[in-house]
Amino acid sequence: MLDPKLLRNQTTFVAEQLSRRNIVFNVEAYTQLESKRRELQVKTQELQNERNTRSKSIGKAKAAGENIQPLLSQVAELGDALKAAEQSLAEVQAELEQLIQGLPNLLHASVPDGRNEDENVEIRHWGEPTVFDFEPKDHVDLTHGKGMDFETGAKLTGSRFVVMQGGIARLHRALTQFMLDVHTQHHGYEEMYVPYLVNQDSLFGTGQLPKFEEDLFKLQHDNEYYLIPTSEVPVTNLVRDEIIEAKRLPLRFTAHTPCFRSEAGSYGKDTRGMIRQHQFEKVELIQIVHPEQSWEALEELTGHAENILQRLELPYRVMLLCAGDTGAAAAKTYDLEVWLPGQGKYREISSCSNTQDYQARRMQARWRNPETQKTELVHTLNGSGLAVGRTLVAVLENYQNTDGSVTIPKALRGYMGGCKKILEK
RNA sequence: GGAGAGGUGGCUGAGUGGUCGAAAGCACCGGUCUUGAAAACCGGCGACGGUUUACCCCGUCCCAGGGUUCGAAUCCCUGCCUCUCCGCCA
Numbered sequence: 392m393l394d395p396k397l398l399r400n401q402t403t404f405v406a407e408q409l410s411r412r413n414i415v416f417n418v419e420a421y422t423q424l425e426s427k428r429r430e431l432q433v434k435t436q437e438l439q440n441e442r443n444t445r446s447k448s449i450g451k452a453k454a455a456g457e458n459i460q461p462l463l464s465q466v467a468e469l470g471d472a473l474k475a476a477e478q479s480l481a482e483v484q485a486e487l488e489q490l491i492q493g494l495p496n497l498l499h500a501s502v503p504d505g506r507n508e509d510e511n512v513e514i515r516h517w518g519e520p521t522v523f524d525f526e527p528k529d530h531v532d533l534t535h536g537k538g539m540d541f542e543t544g545a546k547l548t549g550s551r552f553v554v555m556q557g558g559i560a561r562l563h564r565a566l567t568q569f570m571l572d573v574h575t576q577h578h579g580y581e582e583m584y585v586p587y588l589v590n591q592d593s594l595f596g597t598g599q600l601p602k603f604e605e606d607l608f609k610l611q612h613d614n615e616y617y618l619i620p621t622s623e624v625p626v627t628n629l630v631r632d633e634i635i636e637a638k639r640l641p642l643r644f645t646a647h648t649p650c651f652r653s654e655a656g657s658y659g660k661d662t663r664g665m666i667r668q669h670q671f672e673k674v675e676l677i678q679i680v681h682p683e684q685s686w687e688a689l690e691e692l693t694g695h696a697e698n699i700l701q702r703l704e705l706p707y708r709v710m711l712l713c714a715g716d717t718g719a720a721a722a723k724t725y726d727l728e729v730w731l732p733g734q735g736k737y738r739e740i741s742s743c744s745n746t747q748d749y750q751a752r753r754m755q756a757r758w759r760n761p762e763t764q765k766t767e768l769v770h771t772l773n774g775s776g777l778a779v780g781r782t783l784v785a786v787l788e789n790y791q792n793t794d795g796s797v798t799i800p801k802a803l804r805g806y807m808g809g810c811k812k813i814l815e816k
Numbered sequence: 817g818g819a820g821a822g823g824u825g826g827c828u829g830a831g832u833g834g835u836c837g838a839a840a841g842c843a844c845c846g847g848u849c850u851u852g853a854a855a856a857c858c859g860g861c862g863a864c865g866g867u868u869u870a871c872c873c874c875g876u877c878c879c880a881g882g883g884u885u886c887g888a889a890u891c892c893c894u895g896c897c898u899c900u901c902c903g904c905c906a
Contacts, residue, residue, distance in 0.1 A: 433867080445887090449887070451835085465886090466887095614896090
């Protein structure tokens, strides 16, 4: 959520910034609503003040043993006027809240203009696309009949589900363990286990609700629970409604969870293989930091995700998302794209964002500044470290051999019981 | 699933209709003392919002949402959560 004060005091500036995201912010309508709010609030508070003052004098008179009847009759009309004022104020406030809660974050100055992913900018790359002396297969052909089974996934549930078997299932698990170990042992993150079902408050805090409900799976249950679309939701919300001591910052959490996405609106997109599933595993990186350190933290966090790809010796590039492709909560986002020989393309495998105080304000996640003794909003960052399913695809496709087998990357062999190759005949 | 007890400031914990935004303690901040530190003592110390150059002042908030009342932390209703005991269960 944007700072309401910023919106109020620098409305045209905010509107200009929002136009970078192709959002037309109606300054005049907002200004009118805001001045209406001000007017109603002053009026309501005056009435409340009067009620409080009179009630107190009634209390005093009663304590003094005086007759309070005349005082009571004086207050009679006040109640209705106050109730009416309170109600219209609540309506205007609700309207304003809805308006401001729907606005995305302001973009960092370094974010390039652009409408969609075609205008993202490559910042750097690592390694070169893998060279084969044969025609490389994609992961679907490579694993067909050998342990990656989309037909059975569809039988059990529906489209965009998979069943994995044997060495592939093990490799998938090995990747998860490997990622968690690297982040906890080398990058200073603390491993967390969190719920996979969350309530609306949590989804509001990280910004999925109210605007992006159609992307979520909602449970048919008395409680309004949702399956998490990413562990960013439960992990970031750990600090919701908390005031954190300065010396505890930065907080660095990592968690492995399944993620569930409805993929509404992506019909016909990536229908083949494991790239876009309704259920996938992800190892997430979350940082809760001092506001002045979030930009530095974004570079670090991105580096932590990159480190996984480097250890796996997978070629990738780092993309800076343009204005039109940056998510609503983020002020700036780097995507990591891994080389997929089967597609002959780089594909997103991680997304690392600094949301600054956007989520923190929605969550009321604060820290106490020792200099001022006041509470201030923290900054929150998140990034995939990495999407496990897509990493599995990347390993399979980049490490395939001409006989259809797949060599296990050196970094993973310890997690595979020393196994060097899978899918051998 | 059955029975009971609770949800109050950063934390612990008083407060059952009238200057209660709320005792006390801890933590924290400032000061006195001390060579320094600790202890002791003195003082300060909730969040959010409105107005204001600022001070002040005002409003809202004692789990959430309704209700009763001139007036609610306190009474009533609903929901959520926590704890204890019993039952069931991975």
